[in-house]
Amino acid sequence: MDYEIVVLTNMAIGILFALSLNVITGFCGQVSLGHAAFLGIGAYTSAILTKAGWPLVATFLPAMAMAALVGLVVGMASLRVRHDFLAITTMGVVFLFTGIVRKQDFLGGEIGIAGIPAPDFGRPGLLVMALACVLLYLIFTIRIRKSWAGFAYDSIAEDEDTARLLGVNVPRFKLFAFVAGTAGAGLAGALYAHQVRFIGPDSFGFVESISVLAMVIVGGIGSIWGVILAAAALSALPQFFQIIDDFKLLVYGLLLFGAMRFAPDGVDGLLRRLFQRGTAP
Protein backbone atom coordinates (compact mmCIF):
# COMPACT_ATOMS: atom_id res chain seq x y z
CA MET A 1 0.00 0.00 0.00
CA ASP A 2 2.82 2.38 0.90
CA TYR A 3 4.38 1.81 -2.50
CA GLU A 4 1.18 2.70 -4.34
CA ILE A 5 0.83 5.86 -2.27
CA VAL A 6 4.37 6.94 -3.16
CA VAL A 7 3.72 6.32 -6.85
CA LEU A 8 0.44 8.22 -6.75
CA THR A 9 1.96 11.15 -4.87
CA ASN A 10 4.76 11.32 -7.45
CA MET A 11 2.13 11.38 -10.17
CA ALA A 12 0.21 14.18 -8.48
CA ILE A 13 3.37 16.27 -8.07
CA GLY A 14 4.30 15.56 -11.68
CA ILE A 15 0.88 16.67 -12.87
CA LEU A 16 1.02 19.89 -10.85
CA PHE A 17 4.50 20.63 -12.15
CA ALA A 18 3.47 19.98 -15.77
CA LEU A 19 0.28 22.04 -15.44
CA SER A 20 2.34 24.94 -14.15
CA LEU A 21 4.63 24.83 -17.19
CA ASN A 22 1.58 24.48 -19.40
CA VAL A 23 0.53 27.99 -18.38
CA ILE A 24 3.82 29.43 -19.62
CA THR A 25 4.54 27.23 -22.63
CA GLY A 26 1.09 25.98 -23.51
CA PHE A 27 -1.07 29.04 -22.97
CA CYS A 28 1.39 31.85 -23.51
CA GLY A 29 3.67 30.11 -26.02
CA GLN A 30 6.91 30.95 -24.21
CA VAL A 31 9.29 27.99 -24.30
CA SER A 32 11.02 27.37 -20.99
CA LEU A 33 13.97 24.99 -20.81
CA GLY A 34 14.57 25.79 -17.15
CA HIS A 35 11.35 25.15 -15.30
CA ALA A 36 13.00 22.78 -12.81
CA ALA A 37 14.78 25.78 -11.28
CA PHE A 38 11.42 26.95 -9.91
CA LEU A 39 10.62 23.49 -8.57
CA GLY A 40 13.97 23.76 -6.83
CA ILE A 41 13.32 27.24 -5.42
CA GLY A 42 10.05 26.02 -3.93
CA ALA A 43 11.64 22.86 -2.58
CA TYR A 44 14.57 24.67 -0.93
CA THR A 45 12.36 27.38 0.56
CA SER A 46 9.91 24.88 2.00
CA ALA A 47 12.60 22.50 3.27
CA ILE A 48 14.50 25.25 5.09
CA LEU A 49 11.30 26.51 6.71
CA THR A 50 10.04 23.11 7.90
CA LYS A 51 13.50 22.32 9.25
CA ALA A 52 13.17 25.56 11.23
CA GLY A 53 9.97 24.21 12.74
CA TRP A 54 7.26 25.59 10.44
CA PRO A 55 4.35 23.29 9.63
CA LEU A 56 4.38 22.14 6.00
CA VAL A 57 1.15 23.88 5.00
CA ALA A 58 2.46 27.24 6.20
CA THR A 59 5.46 26.92 3.85
CA PHE A 60 3.32 26.71 0.72
CA LEU A 61 2.85 30.44 0.40
CA PRO A 62 6.51 31.40 0.93
CA ALA A 63 7.58 28.65 -1.48
CA MET A 64 5.20 29.93 -4.15
CA ALA A 65 6.17 33.52 -3.49
CA MET A 66 9.91 32.89 -3.80
CA ALA A 67 9.45 30.94 -7.05
CA ALA A 68 7.08 33.57 -8.44
CA LEU A 69 9.48 36.37 -7.56
CA VAL A 70 12.26 34.80 -9.62
CA GLY A 71 9.65 33.90 -12.23
CA LEU A 72 8.72 37.56 -12.49
CA VAL A 73 12.34 38.44 -13.26
CA VAL A 74 12.54 35.75 -15.94
CA GLY A 75 9.20 36.97 -17.26
CA MET A 76 10.69 40.44 -17.61
CA ALA A 77 13.53 38.89 -19.59
CA SER A 78 10.91 37.34 -21.87
CA LEU A 79 9.73 40.82 -22.74
CA ARG A 80 13.17 41.60 -24.06
CA VAL A 81 14.38 38.38 -25.72
CA ARG A 82 12.19 36.12 -27.82
CA HIS A 83 11.86 32.65 -29.34
CA ASP A 84 15.05 30.62 -29.35
CA PHE A 85 16.90 33.38 -27.53
CA LEU A 86 14.38 33.07 -24.70
CA ALA A 87 14.62 29.27 -24.70
CA ILE A 88 18.36 29.43 -24.17
CA THR A 89 18.00 32.19 -21.55
CA THR A 90 15.68 29.97 -19.52
CA MET A 91 18.17 27.15 -19.94
CA GLY A 92 20.73 29.54 -18.48
CA VAL A 93 18.42 30.15 -15.51
CA VAL A 94 18.47 26.48 -14.50
CA PHE A 95 22.25 26.24 -14.81
CA LEU A 96 22.61 29.44 -12.83
CA PHE A 97 20.28 28.09 -10.14
CA THR A 98 22.18 24.82 -9.67
CA GLY A 99 25.48 26.68 -9.95
CA ILE A 100 24.56 29.09 -7.16
CA VAL A 101 23.09 26.38 -4.92
CA ARG A 102 26.24 24.28 -5.25
CA LYS A 103 28.37 27.07 -3.79
CA GLN A 104 26.13 28.17 -0.88
CA ASP A 105 26.74 26.52 2.45
CA PHE A 106 23.39 27.47 3.95
CA LEU A 107 21.68 25.63 1.05
CA GLY A 108 23.73 22.52 1.71
CA GLY A 109 26.12 23.04 -1.22
CA GLU A 110 26.90 19.96 -3.31
CA ILE A 111 25.49 17.66 -0.64
CA GLY A 112 22.05 19.20 -0.46
CA ILE A 113 19.57 19.23 2.40
CA ALA A 114 18.91 15.93 4.15
CA GLY A 115 16.60 15.02 7.02
CA ILE A 116 13.65 17.11 5.87
CA PRO A 117 10.95 16.35 8.48
CA ALA A 118 8.13 14.05 7.41
CA PRO A 119 4.75 15.78 7.31
CA ASP A 120 2.72 15.26 10.52
CA PHE A 121 -0.14 13.68 8.64
CA GLY A 122 1.91 10.83 7.17
CA ARG A 123 2.20 9.64 3.60
CA PRO A 124 -1.51 9.20 2.85
CA GLY A 125 -2.08 12.74 4.15
CA LEU A 126 0.61 14.08 1.84
CA LEU A 127 -1.08 12.35 -1.08
CA VAL A 128 -4.42 13.95 -0.21
CA MET A 129 -2.73 17.32 0.12
CA ALA A 130 -0.98 16.91 -3.24
CA LEU A 131 -4.25 15.94 -4.90
CA ALA A 132 -5.96 18.96 -3.38
CA CYS A 133 -3.21 21.24 -4.70
CA VAL A 134 -3.52 19.68 -8.17
CA LEU A 135 -7.28 20.16 -8.10
CA LEU A 136 -7.04 23.82 -7.07
CA TYR A 137 -4.39 24.58 -9.68
CA LEU A 138 -6.42 22.70 -12.30
CA ILE A 139 -9.51 24.79 -11.57
CA PHE A 140 -7.35 27.90 -11.75
CA THR A 141 -5.94 27.01 -15.19
CA ILE A 142 -9.32 25.96 -16.56
CA ARG A 143 -10.69 29.32 -15.46
CA ILE A 144 -7.92 31.12 -17.34
CA ARG A 145 -8.58 29.00 -20.41
CA LYS A 146 -12.30 29.63 -20.39
CA SER A 147 -12.11 33.34 -19.66
CA TRP A 148 -11.34 36.24 -21.97
CA ALA A 149 -7.69 35.84 -20.96
CA GLY A 150 -7.71 32.43 -22.66
CA PHE A 151 -8.33 34.06 -26.02
CA ALA A 152 -5.70 36.68 -25.35
CA TYR A 153 -3.16 33.92 -24.59
CA ASP A 154 -4.10 32.06 -27.76
CA SER A 155 -3.40 35.15 -29.78
CA ILE A 156 -0.07 35.77 -28.05
CA ALA A 157 1.00 32.16 -28.56
CA GLU A 158 -0.01 32.33 -32.21
CA ASP A 159 1.55 35.67 -33.14
CA GLU A 160 2.75 38.14 -30.56
CA ASP A 161 2.95 41.15 -32.85
CA THR A 162 -0.54 40.70 -34.19
CA ALA A 163 -1.85 40.31 -30.64
CA ARG A 164 -0.19 43.58 -29.70
CA LEU A 165 -1.73 45.22 -32.75
CA LEU A 166 -5.16 43.97 -31.68
CA GLY A 167 -4.77 45.77 -28.38
CA VAL A 168 -3.81 42.83 -26.17
CA ASN A 169 -1.57 44.03 -23.36
CA VAL A 170 1.12 41.48 -24.19
CA PRO A 171 3.65 42.34 -21.43
CA ARG A 172 1.03 42.09 -18.70
CA PHE A 173 -0.26 38.73 -19.90
CA LYS A 174 3.24 37.36 -20.27
CA LEU A 175 4.25 38.46 -16.79
CA PHE A 176 1.09 36.97 -15.34
CA ALA A 177 1.75 33.66 -17.10
CA PHE A 178 5.29 33.56 -15.73
CA VAL A 179 4.20 34.44 -12.20
CA ALA A 180 1.31 31.95 -12.16
CA GLY A 181 3.37 29.21 -13.79
CA THR A 182 6.40 29.56 -11.57
CA ALA A 183 4.26 29.84 -8.42
CA GLY A 184 2.68 26.50 -9.37
CA ALA A 185 6.14 25.00 -9.80
CA GLY A 186 7.12 26.38 -6.38
CA LEU A 187 4.13 24.67 -4.81
CA ALA A 188 5.03 21.40 -6.54
CA GLY A 189 8.54 21.86 -5.17
CA ALA A 190 7.32 22.23 -1.58
CA LEU A 191 5.38 18.96 -1.94
CA TYR A 192 8.30 17.28 -3.67
CA ALA A 193 10.77 18.19 -0.90
CA HIS A 194 8.57 16.48 1.69
CA GLN A 195 7.87 13.51 -0.51
CA VAL A 196 11.53 12.58 -1.06
CA ARG A 197 12.82 14.30 2.13
CA PHE A 198 16.23 14.84 0.60
CA ILE A 199 17.02 17.51 -1.97
CA GLY A 200 20.23 18.47 -3.71
CA PRO A 201 21.25 20.58 -6.70
CA ASP A 202 21.13 17.52 -8.98
CA SER A 203 17.39 17.07 -8.42
CA PHE A 204 16.58 20.33 -10.23
CA GLY A 205 18.79 20.36 -13.28
CA PHE A 206 18.41 20.62 -17.01
CA VAL A 207 17.27 17.02 -17.50
CA GLU A 208 14.39 17.57 -15.07
CA SER A 209 13.47 20.73 -16.96
CA ILE A 210 13.40 18.78 -20.19
CA SER A 211 11.33 15.99 -18.65
CA VAL A 212 8.59 18.41 -17.65
CA LEU A 213 8.69 20.14 -21.04
CA ALA A 214 8.37 16.68 -22.59
CA MET A 215 5.23 16.10 -20.51
CA VAL A 216 3.69 19.29 -21.88
CA ILE A 217 4.64 18.53 -25.46
CA VAL A 218 3.76 14.84 -25.37
CA GLY A 219 0.44 15.88 -23.89
CA GLY A 220 -0.19 18.33 -26.70
CA ILE A 221 0.94 21.92 -26.17
CA GLY A 222 -1.75 23.90 -24.36
CA SER A 223 -4.20 21.01 -23.91
CA ILE A 224 -4.97 20.70 -20.19
CA TRP A 225 -6.26 17.12 -20.26
CA GLY A 226 -3.57 15.89 -22.64
CA VAL A 227 -0.92 17.36 -20.34
CA ILE A 228 -2.46 15.69 -17.29
CA LEU A 229 -2.50 12.31 -19.04
CA ALA A 230 1.05 12.66 -20.29
CA ALA A 231 2.32 13.90 -16.92
CA ALA A 232 0.66 11.01 -15.08
CA ALA A 233 2.09 8.48 -17.53
CA LEU A 234 5.59 9.95 -17.74
CA SER A 235 5.99 10.44 -13.99
CA ALA A 236 4.88 6.86 -13.27
CA LEU A 237 7.10 5.50 -16.04
CA PRO A 238 10.34 5.31 -14.02
CA GLN A 239 8.60 3.02 -11.52
CA PHE A 240 7.45 0.63 -14.23
CA PHE A 241 10.93 0.75 -15.68
CA GLN A 242 12.49 -0.69 -12.51
CA ILE A 243 12.73 -4.09 -14.22
CA ILE A 244 14.80 -2.69 -17.05
CA ASP A 245 16.69 -0.38 -14.73
CA ASP A 246 19.89 -0.37 -16.73
CA PHE A 247 18.10 0.72 -19.90
CA LYS A 248 15.72 3.18 -18.24
CA LEU A 249 17.09 6.40 -19.73
CA LEU A 250 17.76 4.77 -23.08
CA VAL A 251 14.11 3.81 -23.39
CA TYR A 252 13.04 7.24 -22.15
CA GLY A 253 15.16 9.03 -24.75
CA LEU A 254 13.91 6.84 -27.56
CA LEU A 255 10.33 7.34 -26.38
CA LEU A 256 10.75 11.11 -26.51
CA PHE A 257 12.17 10.87 -30.01
CA GLY A 258 9.49 8.42 -31.12
CA ALA A 259 6.69 10.55 -29.72
CA MET A 260 7.92 13.63 -31.58
CA ARG A 261 8.62 11.71 -34.77
CA PHE A 262 5.34 9.81 -35.00
CA ALA A 263 2.85 11.83 -32.95
CA PRO A 264 4.07 15.43 -32.99
CA ASP A 265 0.69 16.76 -31.86
CA GLY A 266 0.90 14.74 -28.68
CA VAL A 267 -1.76 12.79 -26.85
CA ASP A 268 -4.25 15.54 -27.59
CA GLY A 269 -3.72 15.22 -31.34
CA LEU A 270 -3.86 11.43 -31.18
CA LEU A 271 -7.19 11.47 -29.33
CA ARG A 272 -8.56 14.05 -31.73
CA ARG A 273 -7.57 11.96 -34.73
CA LEU A 274 -9.11 8.81 -33.22
CA PHE A 275 -12.27 10.69 -32.40
CA GLN A 276 -12.57 12.17 -35.87
CA ARG A 277 -11.97 8.80 -37.50
CA GLY A 278 -14.77 7.38 -35.37
CA THR A 279 -17.35 9.99 -36.36
CA ALA A 280 -16.38 10.58 -39.97
CA PRO A 281 -18.88 9.09 -42.39
Added chain:
Amino acid sequence: MLYLDLLIQGLIQGAIYALVALGLTLVYGLLRILHVAHAALFTLGGYIGVIVTNDSGSFLLALMLAMLLVGLVGMASYRVIYRPLLGRTPLIALIASIGVFIASEEMFRIVFGAYGLSYLTPPLQGQFEILPSIYLSYARILVVILAIGLLSLVGWLAVNTRLGIAARATVGDPKMAASSGVNVETIRYASFFIGSAFAGAAGVLVSLLNNLVEPTMGAVPSYKALAIIVLGGLGSVRGALLASLALGVIESYGTIYIGHLLDRDSIAFAFLIIVLMLRPQGLLRRD
Protein backbone atom coordinates in the same frame (compact mmCIF):
# COMPACT_ATOMS: atom_id res chain seq x y z
CA MET B 1 52.36 35.82 -15.59
CA LEU B 2 49.14 34.37 -14.20
CA TYR B 3 47.08 36.73 -16.36
CA LEU B 4 48.80 35.64 -19.55
CA ASP B 5 48.57 32.00 -18.58
CA LEU B 6 44.85 32.27 -17.93
CA LEU B 7 44.37 34.11 -21.22
CA ILE B 8 46.11 31.34 -23.15
CA GLN B 9 44.17 28.58 -21.39
CA GLY B 10 40.96 30.47 -22.07
CA LEU B 11 41.72 30.89 -25.75
CA ILE B 12 42.49 27.18 -26.09
CA GLN B 13 39.21 26.27 -24.42
CA GLY B 14 37.54 28.83 -26.68
CA ALA B 15 39.03 27.14 -29.75
CA ILE B 16 37.40 23.87 -28.72
CA TYR B 17 34.08 25.60 -28.14
CA ALA B 18 34.39 27.15 -31.58
CA LEU B 19 34.84 23.76 -33.25
CA VAL B 20 31.71 22.43 -31.53
CA ALA B 21 29.66 25.58 -32.04
CA LEU B 22 30.39 25.83 -35.76
CA GLY B 23 28.23 22.79 -36.56
CA LEU B 24 25.41 24.08 -34.40
CA THR B 25 25.53 27.48 -36.11
CA LEU B 26 25.46 25.92 -39.57
CA VAL B 27 22.47 23.77 -38.64
CA TYR B 28 20.67 26.68 -37.04
CA GLY B 29 21.30 28.91 -40.03
CA LEU B 30 19.87 26.33 -42.43
CA LEU B 31 17.05 24.75 -40.44
CA ARG B 32 16.39 27.11 -37.48
CA ILE B 33 16.72 24.12 -35.17
CA LEU B 34 18.65 23.87 -31.90
CA HIS B 35 20.58 20.66 -32.59
CA VAL B 36 21.24 19.30 -29.09
CA ALA B 37 22.17 15.85 -30.38
CA HIS B 38 25.27 17.50 -31.86
CA ALA B 39 26.96 16.87 -28.50
CA ALA B 40 26.51 13.12 -28.93
CA LEU B 41 28.59 13.41 -32.10
CA PHE B 42 31.28 15.19 -30.10
CA THR B 43 31.32 12.26 -27.65
CA LEU B 44 31.35 9.74 -30.49
CA GLY B 45 34.41 11.50 -31.91
CA GLY B 46 36.17 11.16 -28.55
CA TYR B 47 35.48 7.43 -28.37
CA ILE B 48 36.61 6.79 -31.93
CA GLY B 49 39.77 8.77 -31.21
CA VAL B 50 40.71 6.74 -28.14
CA ILE B 51 39.74 3.34 -29.53
CA VAL B 52 41.44 3.73 -32.89
CA THR B 53 44.59 5.20 -31.34
CA ASN B 54 44.82 2.35 -28.85
CA ASP B 55 44.26 -0.30 -31.53
CA SER B 56 46.36 1.09 -34.35
CA GLY B 57 48.88 3.21 -32.51
CA SER B 58 48.36 6.11 -34.89
CA PHE B 59 46.78 9.24 -33.50
CA LEU B 60 46.62 10.89 -36.92
CA LEU B 61 44.65 7.98 -38.35
CA ALA B 62 42.30 8.14 -35.37
CA LEU B 63 41.68 11.85 -35.87
CA MET B 64 40.94 11.48 -39.58
CA LEU B 65 38.75 8.44 -39.07
CA ALA B 66 36.84 10.17 -36.27
CA MET B 67 36.12 13.19 -38.47
CA LEU B 68 35.00 11.03 -41.39
CA LEU B 69 32.78 8.67 -39.41
CA VAL B 70 31.25 11.36 -37.23
CA GLY B 71 30.56 13.42 -40.34
CA LEU B 72 28.68 10.50 -41.87
CA VAL B 73 26.71 9.88 -38.68
CA GLY B 74 25.85 13.58 -38.68
CA MET B 75 24.39 13.28 -42.17
CA ALA B 76 22.38 10.29 -41.02
CA SER B 77 21.11 12.29 -38.04
CA TYR B 78 19.71 14.89 -40.42
CA ARG B 79 18.01 12.20 -42.47
CA VAL B 80 16.55 10.36 -39.47
CA ILE B 81 15.78 13.13 -36.96
CA TYR B 82 15.24 16.44 -38.67
CA ARG B 83 14.16 15.84 -42.24
CA PRO B 84 10.82 14.25 -41.30
CA LEU B 85 10.08 17.12 -38.91
CA LEU B 86 10.92 20.08 -41.15
CA GLY B 87 7.35 21.32 -41.48
CA ARG B 88 6.72 21.26 -37.71
CA THR B 89 7.45 23.96 -35.16
CA PRO B 90 11.14 23.94 -34.16
CA LEU B 91 10.17 22.95 -30.61
CA ILE B 92 9.21 19.45 -31.82
CA ALA B 93 12.60 18.96 -33.43
CA LEU B 94 14.28 20.29 -30.28
CA ILE B 95 12.58 17.71 -28.05
CA ALA B 96 13.25 14.91 -30.55
CA SER B 97 16.89 15.99 -30.60
CA ILE B 98 17.10 15.97 -26.80
CA GLY B 99 15.55 12.49 -26.78
CA VAL B 100 18.20 11.23 -29.18
CA PHE B 101 20.90 12.89 -27.09
CA ILE B 102 19.73 11.22 -23.86
CA ALA B 103 19.43 7.85 -25.61
CA SER B 104 22.88 8.08 -27.15
CA GLU B 105 24.53 9.02 -23.84
CA GLU B 106 23.03 5.80 -22.51
CA MET B 107 24.22 3.85 -25.54
CA PHE B 108 27.79 5.00 -24.87
CA ARG B 109 27.45 3.94 -21.26
CA ILE B 110 25.99 0.52 -22.09
CA VAL B 111 28.45 -0.24 -24.90
CA PHE B 112 31.69 1.20 -23.50
CA GLY B 113 31.01 1.17 -19.75
CA ALA B 114 30.26 3.94 -17.28
CA TYR B 115 33.84 4.73 -16.27
CA GLY B 116 35.16 5.81 -19.63
CA LEU B 117 38.28 4.96 -21.59
CA SER B 118 41.79 6.39 -21.65
CA TYR B 119 44.75 6.35 -24.04
CA LEU B 120 47.19 3.51 -23.34
CA THR B 121 50.08 5.84 -24.16
CA PRO B 122 48.74 9.37 -24.44
CA PRO B 123 50.23 10.97 -27.57
CA LEU B 124 51.66 14.51 -27.83
CA GLN B 125 52.39 14.96 -24.14
CA GLY B 126 55.71 16.81 -24.59
CA GLN B 127 56.00 20.44 -23.50
CA PHE B 128 57.11 23.43 -25.43
CA GLU B 129 58.18 26.82 -24.14
CA ILE B 130 56.20 29.26 -26.27
CA LEU B 131 57.08 32.33 -24.22
CA PRO B 132 59.65 32.67 -21.49
CA SER B 133 58.41 30.48 -18.61
CA ILE B 134 55.07 29.66 -20.27
CA TYR B 135 54.86 26.05 -21.32
CA LEU B 136 52.24 24.44 -23.51
CA SER B 137 51.87 20.75 -24.20
CA TYR B 138 51.97 19.66 -27.85
CA ALA B 139 48.37 18.56 -27.44
CA ARG B 140 47.30 22.12 -26.67
CA ILE B 141 49.31 23.51 -29.56
CA LEU B 142 47.59 20.97 -31.81
CA VAL B 143 44.21 22.25 -30.60
CA VAL B 144 45.09 25.77 -31.65
CA ILE B 145 46.56 24.79 -35.01
CA LEU B 146 43.69 22.47 -35.87
CA ALA B 147 41.01 24.96 -34.85
CA ILE B 148 42.57 27.77 -36.87
CA GLY B 149 43.16 25.43 -39.82
CA LEU B 150 39.68 23.92 -39.94
CA LEU B 151 37.84 27.17 -39.36
CA SER B 152 39.84 29.00 -42.03
CA LEU B 153 39.13 26.11 -44.37
CA VAL B 154 35.41 26.67 -43.86
CA GLY B 155 35.83 30.40 -44.35
CA TRP B 156 37.67 29.73 -47.61
CA LEU B 157 35.05 27.21 -48.77
CA ALA B 158 32.25 29.65 -48.02
CA VAL B 159 33.77 32.39 -50.16
CA ASN B 160 35.55 30.57 -52.97
CA THR B 161 33.54 27.49 -53.91
CA ARG B 162 30.19 27.03 -55.61
CA LEU B 163 29.04 24.92 -52.68
CA GLY B 164 29.95 27.62 -50.18
CA ILE B 165 28.26 30.37 -52.14
CA ALA B 166 25.17 28.21 -52.55
CA ALA B 167 25.20 27.45 -48.82
CA ARG B 168 25.31 31.14 -47.92
CA ALA B 169 22.51 31.84 -50.38
CA THR B 170 20.41 29.10 -48.79
CA VAL B 171 20.94 30.50 -45.31
CA GLY B 172 19.92 33.93 -46.55
CA ASP B 173 16.74 32.85 -48.32
CA PRO B 174 16.06 29.14 -48.92
CA LYS B 175 13.26 29.67 -51.43
CA MET B 176 15.16 32.13 -53.58
CA ALA B 177 18.20 29.86 -53.49
CA ALA B 178 16.13 26.84 -54.52
CA SER B 179 14.54 28.71 -57.39
CA SER B 180 17.96 29.85 -58.58
CA GLY B 181 18.86 26.19 -59.01
CA VAL B 182 20.55 25.47 -55.68
CA ASN B 183 19.94 21.94 -54.47
CA VAL B 184 18.98 22.76 -50.88
CA GLU B 185 19.15 19.13 -49.76
CA THR B 186 22.77 18.82 -50.90
CA ILE B 187 23.63 21.95 -48.94
CA ARG B 188 22.02 20.54 -45.82
CA TYR B 189 23.81 17.20 -46.05
CA ALA B 190 27.11 18.96 -46.72
CA SER B 191 26.64 21.29 -43.76
CA PHE B 192 25.77 18.42 -41.46
CA PHE B 193 28.86 16.56 -42.66
CA ILE B 194 31.21 19.49 -42.08
CA GLY B 195 29.67 20.57 -38.77
CA SER B 196 29.63 17.04 -37.39
CA ALA B 197 33.16 16.27 -38.56
CA PHE B 198 34.36 19.36 -36.66
CA ALA B 199 32.49 18.26 -33.54
CA GLY B 200 34.16 14.86 -33.95
CA ALA B 201 37.56 16.54 -34.14
CA ALA B 202 36.75 18.57 -31.03
CA GLY B 203 35.81 15.34 -29.24
CA VAL B 204 39.17 13.79 -30.12
CA LEU B 205 41.01 16.90 -28.95
CA VAL B 206 39.18 17.00 -25.62
CA SER B 207 39.81 13.29 -25.11
CA LEU B 208 43.49 14.05 -25.65
CA LEU B 209 43.59 17.01 -23.23
CA ASN B 210 41.80 15.10 -20.46
CA ASN B 211 43.13 11.67 -21.42
CA LEU B 212 39.63 10.42 -20.79
CA VAL B 213 36.41 9.85 -22.68
CA GLU B 214 33.23 9.17 -20.76
CA PRO B 215 29.56 8.81 -21.70
CA THR B 216 28.59 12.19 -20.23
CA MET B 217 31.43 14.24 -21.70
CA GLY B 218 29.07 15.76 -24.26
CA ALA B 219 26.58 17.23 -21.83
CA VAL B 220 28.27 20.41 -20.72
CA PRO B 221 29.85 21.35 -24.08
CA SER B 222 26.50 20.86 -25.73
CA TYR B 223 24.66 23.30 -23.48
CA LYS B 224 27.52 25.74 -23.65
CA ALA B 225 27.65 25.52 -27.40
CA LEU B 226 23.95 26.38 -27.48
CA ALA B 227 24.71 29.37 -25.28
CA ILE B 228 27.54 30.33 -27.62
CA ILE B 229 25.50 30.33 -30.80
CA VAL B 230 22.85 32.39 -29.06
CA LEU B 231 25.50 34.82 -27.81
CA GLY B 232 26.88 35.04 -31.30
CA GLY B 233 23.48 35.99 -32.67
CA LEU B 234 22.06 32.63 -33.85
CA GLY B 235 23.24 31.62 -37.28
CA SER B 236 26.08 34.13 -37.51
CA VAL B 237 29.30 32.14 -37.94
CA ARG B 238 31.54 35.08 -37.13
CA GLY B 239 29.48 35.86 -34.03
CA ALA B 240 29.76 32.26 -32.84
CA LEU B 241 33.55 32.30 -33.19
CA LEU B 242 33.82 35.56 -31.32
CA ALA B 243 31.51 34.27 -28.58
CA SER B 244 33.48 31.01 -28.28
CA LEU B 245 36.75 32.79 -27.63
CA ALA B 246 35.12 35.34 -25.33
CA LEU B 247 33.47 32.61 -23.29
CA GLY B 248 36.67 30.57 -23.05
CA VAL B 249 38.56 33.57 -21.68
CA ILE B 250 35.79 34.69 -19.33
CA GLU B 251 35.47 31.20 -17.85
CA SER B 252 39.19 31.01 -17.43
CA TYR B 253 39.36 34.25 -15.40
CA GLY B 254 35.97 33.70 -13.79
CA THR B 255 36.89 30.36 -12.22
CA ILE B 256 39.80 32.04 -10.45
CA TYR B 257 38.13 35.28 -9.38
CA ILE B 258 34.46 34.44 -8.78
CA GLY B 259 34.75 30.66 -8.50
CA HIS B 260 33.69 30.75 -4.86
CA LEU B 261 30.31 32.24 -5.85
CA LEU B 262 29.50 30.35 -9.04
CA ASP B 263 30.76 27.14 -10.53
CA ARG B 264 32.47 27.16 -13.89
CA ASP B 265 29.43 26.15 -15.91
CA SER B 266 27.12 28.77 -14.50
CA ILE B 267 29.65 31.55 -15.18
CA ALA B 268 29.04 30.88 -18.86
CA PHE B 269 25.30 31.24 -18.44
CA ALA B 270 25.55 34.30 -16.21
CA PHE B 271 27.60 35.91 -18.98
CA LEU B 272 25.01 34.78 -21.53
CA ILE B 273 22.12 36.29 -19.60
CA ILE B 274 23.92 39.59 -19.04
CA VAL B 275 24.81 39.91 -22.73
CA LEU B 276 21.30 39.03 -23.88
CA MET B 277 19.73 41.59 -21.56
CA LEU B 278 21.98 44.26 -23.07
CA ARG B 279 21.85 42.99 -26.66
CA PRO B 280 18.76 40.82 -27.21
CA GLN B 281 19.97 39.74 -30.66
CA GLY B 282 23.38 38.52 -29.50
CA LEU B 283 26.82 40.01 -29.93
CA LEU B 284 26.62 40.23 -33.70
CA ARG B 285 23.26 40.70 -35.31
CA ARG B 286 22.80 38.30 -38.21
CA ASP B 287 22.07 39.98 -41.48
